[in-house]
Amino acid sequence: MAEQPLISLRGLTREYRMDAETVYALRGIELAIGTNEYVAIMGPSGSGKSTLMNVIGCLDTPTRGEYWLNGTEVSRMSDDELARVRNREIGFVFQTFNLLPRATALHNVELPLIYAGTSARERRRAASRALERVGLADRMHHRPNELSGGQRQRVAIARALVNDPSILLADEPTGNLDSVTSQEIMAVFGELHTQGQTVLMVTHEADIAAHAHRVVTLLDGVVHSDSVREAA
Amino acid sequence: MPFREAIRLAFQVIWAQKMKSSFSVIGVFIGVTFLIAVVSIVEGMNAYMTDRFATTLLGVNTFQLRRYPGVQMGDVSRETRREWRRRPRISFEDARAVVEGLSLPVVTAWESSSRADLSHDGKIAKDIEVVGATEDYFQIKNWDLEAGRPFSPQEAQAGQPVMVIGHELAERLFETRDPIGREVRIRGIPYRVIGVVETQGNLFGISLDKFAVAPALSPIKRIVNPARVVDALLVRAGSLEELDVAIAETEAIMRSRRHLRPSDGNNFSIETADAVLDFWGKINRVLMMALPGLVSISLVVGGIVIMNIMLMAVAERTREIGIRKSLGARRRDIMRQFLVESATLATVGAAIGIATGIGLAGIVQATTFLPARVAPWSVVVAIVLGGGVGVTAGLYPASRAARLDPVDAIRQE
Ligand SMILES: Nc1ncnc2c1ncn2[C@@H]1O[C@H](COP(=O)(O)OP(=O)(O)O)[C@@H](O)[C@H]1O
Ligand SMILES: [Mg+2]
Numbered sequence: 201m202a203e204q205p206l207i208s209l210r211g212l213t214r215e216y217r218m219d220a221e222t223v224y225a226l227r228g229i230e231l232a233i234g235t236n237e238y239v240a241i242m243g244p245s246g247s248g249k250s251t252l253m254n255v256i257g258c259l260d261t262p263t264r265g266e267y268w269l270n271g272t273e274v275s276r277m278s279d280d281e282l283a284r285v286r287n288r289e290i291g292f293v294f295q296t297f298n299l300l301p302r303a304t305a306l307h308n309v310e311l312p313l314i315y316a317g318t319s320a321r322e323r324r325r326a327a328s329r330a331l332e333r334v335g336l337a338d339r340m341h342h343r344p345n346e347l348s349g350g351q352r353q354r355v356a357i358a359r360a361l362v363n364d365p366s367i368l369l370a371d372e373p374t375g376n377l378d379s380v381t382s383q384e385i386m387a388v389f390g391e392l393h394t395q396g397q398t399v400l401m402v403t404h405e406a407d408i409a410a411h412a413h414r415v416v417t418l419l420d421g422v423v424h425s426d427s428v429r430e431a432a
Numbered sequence: 433m434p435f436r437e438a439i440r441l442a443f444q445v446i447w448a449q450k451m452k453s454s455f456s457v458i459g460v461f462i463g464v465t466f467l468i469a470v471v472s473i474v475e476g477m478n479a480y481m482t483d484r485f486a487t488t489l490l491g492v493n494t495f496q497l498r499r500y501p502g503v504q505m506g507d508v509s510r511e512t513r514r515e516w517r518r519r520p521r522i523s524f525e526d527a528r529a530v531v532e533g534l535s536l537p538v539v540t541a542w543e544s545s546s547r548a549d550l551s552h553d554g555k556i557a558k559d560i561e562v563v564g565a566t567e568d569y570f571q572i573k574n575w576d577l578e579a580g581r582p583f584s585p586q587e588a589q590a591g592q593p594v595m596v597i598g599h600e601l602a603e604r605l606f607e608t609r610d611p612i613g614r615e616v617r618i619r620g621i622p623y624r625v626i627g628v629v630e631t632q633g634n635l636f637g638i639s640l641d642k643f644a645v646a647p648a649l650s651p652i653k654r655i656v657n658p659a660r661v662v663d664a665l666l667v668r669a670g671s672l673e674e675l676d677v678a679i680a681e682t683e684a685i686m687r688s689r690r691h692l693r694p695s696d697g698n699n700f701s702i703e704t705a706d707a708v709l710d711f712w713g714k715i716n717r718v719l720m721m722a723l724p725g726l727v728s729i730s731l732v733v734g735g736i737v738i739m740n741i742m743l744m745a746v747a748e749r750t751r752e753i754g755i756r757k758s759l760g761a762r763r764r765d766i767m768r769q770f771l772v773e774s775a776t777l778a779t780v781g782a783a784i785g786i787a788t789g790i791g792l793a794g795i796v797q798a799t800t801f802l803p804a805r806v807a808p809w810s811v812v813v814a815i816v817l818g819g820g821v822g823v824t825a826g827l828y829p830a831s832r833a834a835r836l837d838p839v840d841a842i843r844q845e
Contacts, residue, residue, distance in 0.1 A: 259758055259838045280762045287760020298755045298842060302448065314433055315760040359759070 204271060205232035206366060206398055207256060212265035212275075214251050214421075225251040227421040228265065233367075233400060238393045240412035241402045248421040249402045253371045256400065257292045258282045270366055287315050291360030293370040297352045299344040299359075305331060306340040309359045316363060330358035334388055350381035357388060361397075368392065370401040374408055386411045433765045441769060442776035445745075456741035457781025459734020460821055464782045464814040467727045468789025468806060473796055474719050476804035481712040491572055493675050495704045496543075497522060497530060497665040497682055502703060519699045521661040526689060530665060533685045534678055539668040541569035542648045544656040550644060551617045552605040557642070560601060562618060564648035564656045570596070570629070572668045580612045580627030583647055591649030596627035600641035616644070621651045637801045675704070731817060734781070735825040742774050742829035753833050754841025763834040770833050774826025775819050782818025786811055 212229040215222050225248045233239055241249050254260035255267060258274060261282070267275040274285060286292075299308045309327040318326070331340055334354040344352050353373060360368055370389070374382035390411055393399050403409050417425040433441075446453045496502060500516035531540045544564040550557045563569070567588040570577070579602075583594050595616060602611045602625075611625045623646060632640035646652050648662065657663065667682065669675040679702055686700050746753070753766055761769075789806070796804040 254839050257758070259842075280764075283757065283760050283762040283765075286758060292758055294842070298751075298758070300752055300755060302444070311756065312759045314437055315756075315762070315765055317434070363760075 205268075206235045206237075206270060207231070207233040207400075208266075208268040209256075210266040210268075212252075212255065212262050212267060214248075214255060214260065215263045224421055226255070226262070229418075229421070229423060231416065231423060231426075233398070235366075236393070236396055236398055237414060238389075238399045238412045239401070239414045239416060240409035241400065241416050241418060242404060242406075242409055243418035243424070245404070247418040249418055250371055251421075252418065253292075253369055253400070253402055256367075257290050257369045258286045259292070283315075287312055288363060289366045291363065291365035291368045293353070293356050293360050293368070293373045295372040295375040297344070297349075297356045297376075299352060299355055301344050304341050304343055305336060305347065305355045305358075308344070308355055309362050312359060312363045326362055327358070330362040331355070333361065333392075334358045348381075349377050350384055353377065353381075353385055354388065357385075357392075361392070367398045367400060370399070372402050372404070374403070374405070382408065433761065433769060435768075435772070438769050438772040439776060442773040445773055446777055446780065452741065453777060453780075456738050457734070457777055457784070459730050459737050460778050460781035460818050461734075461785040461788070463727045463730030463734055464785025464818055465788045465792065466730065467723070467814050467817075468786055468810050469792040469796075470719070470723055470726075471810035472789070472793035472804045472806040473802060474716060474723075475807045476793070476797070476802045478712070478716060479803055479805065480801075481709060491574070491666070491668060491705065493670070493672060494572060494666060494668040495675060495679055495682070495702050497527075497667070497686070498663065498701045498703060501701045502664065520690070521658070522663070522665060522700065524660045524662065526686065527662055527665040529689060530667075530682050530685050534667070534681050536669065536674050536677055538670075538674075538678055539568050539571055541566045541572050541666045542662045542664070543569065543666055544648060544653075544661075544663040546656040548618050548655055550601070550605065552614065555605055557601055557604050561643040562652055562656060563643060563645045564650070564652050564662075565645050566648055569645060569666070572666050575629045575632070577627045578630035579610070580625070582627055588647040588649065591647050591651070591653070593621065593623045593646070593650050594626045595623040595644050595646045596629060597625055597645075598629050598641035598643045599631040600639050601644060602628045604642075618644070618652060619655060623650075634801060679704070727817075731821050734778070735821045738774055738778055738822060738825040739829060741777075742770060742826055743832070745773070746770065746829045746833040749833075750836060750841045750844040753836050754838050754844065757836070757838035758842055766836075767830045767834040770830035771823055771826045774830065775822035778818045778822025778825065779815065782814050785818070786814050789814075 209229050209231040212226055212231075213224075214226040215224055229252060241252065243249050251260065255262050258277075262275050265275065266273060269285065269289060274282070277285065300311070303311075306324070306327050309330050310323045313323040313326060328337070328340060331337060334357050336351060336354050336358065339347060339351060339355075344355070347355065357368075357373075368389075373389075374385050377385060386408060389399055389401065399412075401408075401412065409415050414426070414428045416423060499519050499521050527542055542565055545561055547559050548562045550560050550562075567583055567585045570582045577596070578599065580596070582596055583592065587594055597605075597611065597616070605611065605616065606614065611628055614625050616623050616625055623644075629641070634640055653659075667678055669678045682702060683698065687698065690699060692699070756766065756769075793804040793806050796802055
């Protein structure tokens with residue numbers, strides 16, 4: 201198999217036009233990420249980490265440059281095509297969990313499958329299995345307000361996994377958690393990576409980044425450093 | 433998102449916000465309640481007019497020759513009333529000439545009536561309709577007797593003091609005793625009861641069973657009319673076509689007897705059930721024309737309310753929309769979710785309106801003489817209108833929701 205990266209970004213630029221001035225969030229990102237990598241993105245606040253994750257997660261589109269995912273150019277896709285990529289290829293974990301408050305854990309995890317057109321029976325089966333993978337088999341029928349922060353983030357991870365995505369994206373997934381819970385969540389990511397999941401994670405904490413095998417640092421919207429560490 | 437899922441979700445949201453939901457459907461609810469109730473009352477009125485009123489008062493395939501119309505509907509000017517009073521009455525000779533002149537086989541009867549008190553053995557029945565008639569009157573009226581017999585042609589001709597009475601009158605004067613053969617007095621004149629007509633129910637809540645019929649030539653002729661005139665000649669034809677022929681012949685005979693010139697109008701009246709039904713039809717049309725206006729006003733108001741509620745819902749649930757989009761919801765999925773929600777909301781309002789409308793019709797049915805019947809078409813129209821209002825009102829809010837940018841939406845608190 202020819203070595204084709206899972207994700208390939210070339211000259212990726214994202215500008216925000218405010219009335220008179222233009223804010224440059226990303227200014228020419230060059231980056232390639234391969235299958236089964238575990239990459240941490242670091243950088244000071246405002247360096248463009250979230251913007252980059254949103255573009256890779258197909259929630260946002262670049263102003264200029266190319267974004268290739270699995271050999272297709274995503275940067276030229278229509279709204280509906282992007283929705284389809286988000287649904288099939290991307291699993292996104294947010295700092296603030298972003299669960300639907302009125303829905304049970306199980307229903308939250310089923311959501312991506314609803315938009316994939318999966319049958320109700322298959323949905324329930326896949327969602328239960330995803331919750332089991334993150335250790336929440338006994339909390340399926342709880343609503344978010346009946347769960348701890350760590351449990352909520354696990355539900356969010358299960359939801360990101362349920363469609364068997366090409367890549368798991370996480371933007372500061374431990375940013376709202378205490379350090380003990382953070383370590384638990386990092387253990388979950390580590391376990392998933394061991395099982396073959398590609399993971400791309402934003403963090404500004406060195407001990408969190410230490411779980412990754414490669415650390416990319418952004419500064420003012422460009423890649424400042426990119427270092428691969430020997431696997432532990 | 434599949435349709436079923438969207439509907440399930442819609443019910444969940446509506447149920448979770450019961451207060452807001454009920455407020456938002458008030459307009460649709462009122463419009464639909466109104467539609468169902470008014471249509472059922474009008475349809476009930478319609479059925480009543482056709483089945484009972486017109487035929488009870490005027491009979492099937494029957495016309496009445498009178499001095500002026502017996503059933504007056506709508507505005508009659510003073511001028512017209514004055515002209516009516518100048519008209520000659522229908523004389524015995526007029527009635528006989530018409531009956532002899534008609535070419536087709538018909539059933540005919542004279543009718544003259546007045547109100548009087550009847551007494552039996554100290555009991556008095558006040559203000560009873562007393563009718564002087566000929567023997568075929570019962571046949572034209574389609575009356576069956578529950579006891580006794582009608583008077584014979586011989587009794588009619590001879591003016592015998594015999595009498596057939598209505599069901600309620602019989603109960604009032606004789607209670608449980610058999611009325612047949614007993615004596616009843618009208619202004620001191622003794623009559624013998626020979627028959628009782630079975631109950632005819634009521635019309636607009638007025639009993640149709642308080643009457644007494646006696647031969648036109650019997651002594652009551654002094655009570656019911658001036659000498660040698662009748663209130664009406666009743667003619668019943670075999671069919672509608674024959675009815676038209678008989679009416680034309682009657683008109684010709686009367687015009688010739690009264691020496692009317694071609695330019696003169698008729699100075700008598702020929703009345704059929706059709707004329708009455710025509711008039712009812714006009715009222716009916718006015719009601720049915722006003723109805724869409726009233727219903728659409730409340731539906732438009734209802735639609736605007738729902739649209740605003742849905743805009744609020746979209747604003748409140750921006751984050752939810754962002755989350756759904758981030759998980760792969762396409763524009764059309766979000767669009768569908770909110771359209772279905774809005775349509776479900778309106779349809780639930782319509783359904784409650786339909787139930788209330790049916791309930792109102794039931795109350796009218798139970799407490800008044802009107803057979804208010806719910807028209808199936810009005811239920812269908814109500815559901816379609818309700819759903820349509822929901823979809824229309826939901827279009828703009830739903831497209832606003834569908835176009836939200838996922839990154840912006842998900843950041844919303
Ligand atoms: N929607 C937006 N409109 C305008 N500027 C934005 C917007 N989103 C991000 N930015 C700007 O882009 C830059 C990068 O932001 P972000 O990607 O959130 O940084 P990080 O996640 O590394 O803190 C910042 O200067 C921020 O102010
Ligand atoms: Mg950020």
